[in-house]
Amino acid sequence: MPHQRKLVSSPFRGTQIVYTLGERTDCPPAVRPFSVGSILSTYVHVLAYISPILPSGALDMQAESRSLSFNESSLLDxxxxxxxxxxxxxxxxxxxxVTFQAAERREAKLEGRLNPGTFYRSYAACMTKKTKGSLMHVPQAQHLMSPLYLSSRSMGSFDYTSLQPPPAFLFRSDSGNIPAVERNAFDQDGPSGRRCPSVGEEHWANDGVVPLFSQWHPLACGETRCKHTTLSLDNPGFSDTASTVPGKFKVTNACLEEPESGIWHVHHIDSANHLSIVPFWFGTERQQTFWKDLGYWLRAIEIQRSRQENFYETRVLVPPL
Structure with missing residues (x-):
């Protein structure tokens, strides 16, 4: 059976929201005092401490292995x-x-390398637009009442130079040191076939939780194989008109594409935040279109697998002439 990897707005390469909530930019995993992260940590420790007297199943922190309850630690602890x-x-x-420093460690170990027999697809949402005269982003007006509006605004103006040590993506172009012959093997309409600025607007474009570039796939585009397309949730017909997404490369709409293993198929969803598609079911037309598209893709993989099995069975059963 073929393997499939389907990710929606996943922080493959980290997210700046973790620093906004309290992680220190200069020495993670240290947390700033009195930050949201610090307050949340205190709350979790108190709940874990009194967990033996809480109703069964109520706010279970699953911290038994850390010995944090009053049965195993003192009040001073x-x-x-x-x-x-x-x-x-x-x-x-x-x-x-989900810090950029941790993501950098994973990339140094080449975690996220492609398996030629696995089908990969990721969905990248964006709720922001670029500000005039800058690469930074602000949330679009229709997301003003979104619970992610403030986090999106903070992410759209994040200062990447505050990160210590600075991540490598601040200094290298997207194509990196990939030889020209290998770059030509990638989609020329995507970022893999050209040298992009070290930090483009895709680092500030976001869905309220994860920056756009981090939703694409592990590793930089020049260090993996990828194809970027748009998923038009407002137009189920999926026309072939070209569009541009943050990252300075053109993509085209696609539907019912022939499944291809060993390459990341990145589908961009415009005007969507981190909660638009999953995990909550709203029953909107856009949400239904998304799940139909995913179902078509999974079905196409099964059809392709069935054809391959029938092909090999035919080769075995037909006697030589």
């Missing part, structure tokens, strides 16, 4: 954890995993 948490400020937690 709790105060120490509230001052500086060795859980929240460790590398074994989700906030650190």
């Amino acid at each position: 709790l105060f120490g954890q509230m001052w500086r948490s060795n859980w929240a400020e460790s590398e074994d937690c989700a906030p650190f995993d």
Whole structure:
């Protein structure tokens, strides 16, 4: 059975929102005192401490292995954890995993390399637009009432130069050191076939939680194989008109594309935030169109697999002349 990887607005290469919420830009996983992350950490430790007297299944922090309840630690230990948490400020937690520094470590190990027998597809949402005279972004007007409006605005003006050590993507072009012969093997209409500025507007364009460039795929475009297309949720007909997405490259609409393994198929969804498609079901026409498109793609993979199996069976069953 073929393997499939389907990701929606995933922070493959990190997200700046974790720094907005409290992660220190100069020495993660340390957390700034009195930040949102620090307050949340204190709340979690208090709940974990009194968990033995909480109703069964109520707000279970699943922290048994860390021995944080009053049955296993003292009140003094709790105060120490509230001052500086060795859980929240460790590398074994989700906030650190989505820092740019952690993503850089993974890329240095070439995590996210493509498997030629696996089908890859990611969906990248964007709720922002570029400001005049700048590469930075602000949320579009229709998202003014979105719960992600403030986080999106903060991400759209994030200062990448505050990161220490600075991530490599601030200094290298998208094509990196990939030989020209290999670059030509990629989609020439995508970013893989040209040298782009080190930091483009796709680093500030975002869906309220994840910057656009981080939603595409692991590794830079010049270090993997990728094809970028648009998914028009407002036009189920999926016309072939070209459009431009942040990143300074053109993409074209696509529907029912022939499944191709060993390459990232990145589908851009415009005017959508991190909560527009998943995890909540709103029953909107755009949401229904998304799930239909995903279903068509999975079905196409199954049809392709079935054809391949029938082909090999025919070769075995037909006797030689």
